[in-house]
Amino acid sequence: MRNRETRTAWLFLLPLLVALAAVAVWPLVRNVYFSFTNAFLDNPSEYSFVGLQNFITVMEDPVFWGAVTNTMIFTLISVSFETVLGFGIALLLHRAFAGRGLVRAAILVPWAMPMVVSAKIWEWMLNDQFGLINKALIWLGFLDKGIAWTADSSLILGTVIFIDIWVTTPFMVLLILAGLQLIPEEIYEAAEVSGVPAWKRLWSITLPLAAPAIGVAVLFRTLDALRMFDLSYVIAANNEKAMTMSIYARDQLIGFQDLGVGSAASTWVFLIVGLIAILIVSLLRLDRSTA
Amino acid sequence: MASVTLKEVSKSFGAFDVLQSIDLTIEDGEFIVFVGPSGCGKSTLLRAIAGLVPVSKGDVFIGGEQVTDVPASKRGIAFVFQSYALYPHMNVARNISFALETARMAKAEIRQRLTRVADMLKIGHLLDRRPKQLSGGQRQRVAIGRALVSQPQLFLFDEPLSNLDADLRMEMRFEIAKLHAEIGTTMIYVTHDQTEAMTLADRIVILNHGRIEQVGTPRELYDRPANRFVAGFLGSPRMNFAPVHTDTSSGLLHGPSGFVFATSGTGSSQPVTLGLRPEALEIVEAGTAQSISGTFERAEDLGYEHIAYVRLSDDLVWTIRSTEPLSGHARGQAVGLGWQIKDLYLFNEAGIRVDVEAARGPVVAVQS
Ligand SMILES: Nc1ncnc2c1ncn2[C@@H]1O[C@H](COP(=O)(O)OP(=O)(O)OP(=O)(O)O)[C@@H](O)[C@H]1O
Ligand SMILES: [Mg+2]
Secondary structure, three states: OHHHHHHHHHHHHHHHHHHHHHHHHHHHHHHHHHOOEOOOOOOOOOOOEOOOHHHHHHHHOHHHHHHHHHHHHHHHHHHHHHHHHHHHHHHHHHOOOOOHHHHHHHOOHHHHOOHHHHHHHHHHHOOOOOOHHHHHHHHOOOOOOOOOOOOOHHHHHHHHHHHHHHHHHHHHHHHHHHHHOOOOHHHHHHHHHOOOOHHHHHHHHHHHHHHHHHHHHHHHHHHHHHOOOHHHHHHHOOOHHHOOHHHHHHHHHHHOOOHHHHHHHHHHHHHHHHHHHHHHHHHHOOOOOOO | OOOEEEEEEEEEEOOEEEEEEEEEEEOOOOEEEEEOOOOOOHHHHHHHHHOOOOOOEEEEEEOOEEOOOOOHHHOOEEEEOOOOOOOOOOOHHHHHHHHHHHOOOOHHHHHHHHHHHHHHHOOHHHOOOOHHHOOHHHHHHHHHHHHHHOOOOEEEEEOOOOOOOHHHHHHHHHHHHHHHHHHOOEEEEEOOOHHHHHHHOOEEEEEEOOEEEEEEOHHHHHHOOOEHHHHHHOOOOOOEEEEOEEEOOOOEEEOOOOOEEEOOOOHHHOEEEEEEOHHHOEEEEOOOOOOEEEEEEEEEEOOOOEEEEEEEEOOEEEEEEEOOOOOOOOOOOEEEEEOOHHHOEEEEOOOEEEOHHHHOOOOOOOOO
């Protein structure tokens, strides 16, 4: 009986596994394979093995480490802000008020837009001469003349982080809100009646009970942020100050046509992201049931 | 310990009036039970007393102090929920002591209170467990422990036992009664269960459609219900009713076939409904003088009591309850139902009970 159920389960999983193998495992294997060769993109059928040479090339490239640092800073700051903001907004939305449904739908708009579109909109709004933001800041007296938010190398990573926070906070809000709504109202009432003050209820009841939901949201966002490509690419193009790991790999692969080094860079990205994912999962104990 | 006074308390959700001008005084140390049909506003009234819902109108006093605008956390009360509402991420000990910790009570004092409550409720061996690892009865004990430990001046229970099976209910009912006897704190208890209401209450408050129908001791409500609603609500099986009308020429009250009764009621006290409790009826030979005639439907043997159903007319079936077996009749057999004046209830057009004493007259036996 057990056996048959197990077999049936595998049978149902088979199409998924086949699809995963075709679109994920196979390209990954090919990618790792190429990272040990000196193949070029214009003629990938002619190559020879070069051992770990490509990995060493990438590791010795300061631009790569710059990209890694940028990605880490970007991930850490944007995910932190998004989590805190997301939790705060989710708390507000969790309270019943007139028009809550509308607000909940409206707040999703930034996230529903394609990242490239959002990036372009912000690029325009942040333009040093015509941008709305600079105009507003000058009008309010904070600035004398417009700042080139997306051109100034010292500002560009901050700008990218800001836009990402604007775009993805709604996603955090929704995931955390779903978690908050699973907490029975009566638990709060029980605490309230027994004299537990509001901040303590938030700290000792809401936070621990919403932790699994927040954990999942943080995991999703972190993995997403670590492989971020589109936003930086639109805003910063090849500016090394905002270059992410994915852009670096893409530059090697497409820009320089170096399939070997590009693959090695991609493999590095895969390893780093995988390591961090394992770290978060074990830290949050998401794999264990919260019984 | 505290008394509770409600003055014209009303509560509306939008245009929907859930509570309508509730006046009630609860003495210090009393055990009060709110009963009523589902949706009549019991929970809302309890939550208004707790401060968990703001009242729309009127005032709430606890211990003589006006607390209408005092938040729930400052009212010095404890609330036990139907769902227990234990903190799922804390073990039993922390569940019980959490509020004390936040009030910055000394560790030693907390431990002492925890031990005392755990002993009292026999949950000392469960202190390290999470709520999920407890049975329903154990969870309820923990919930009561959590309420007890803060030594409130007022206990509020909202159907605390309704998620438990019959045996456990009885046991916990007993425990709650014992608890009240021991600590003597004022308790307000909401229930659907008549048995809980009758056995626990010093006084019962019967609610219907957001109004108080009657307040009184269980005995008073059972023996002298103020109206038809209360009469029908308490008692299981419920009271049998039948329409009656007064023959203006003879002044006799006519009811179901075989029932004739002389009345002196007039005007608004004119009875239109009669009520007889199932245990006040007795199955007799068909045609016995002064008996109500019907046909036997079926009998149920519950072991400790016996229930029979007798059809009086196409749309009227009465219930008879007895400690003696009632099964000696065939289905469809004509029988009589014997009754006594002392057990008769009469209700007027507005549903108000008319005193039978006032309406009493010689009973005339009329063979139908
Ligand atoms: N927050 C609310 N908004 C609107 N209507 C409500 C709200 N809370 C309760 N009600 C309505 O008020 C009425 C009384 O509710 P309440 O919970 O007090 O009933 P109850 O007597 O406790 O019923 P039960 O025995 O089923 O628990 C119900 O008709 C319910 O639908
Ligand atoms: Mg209720």
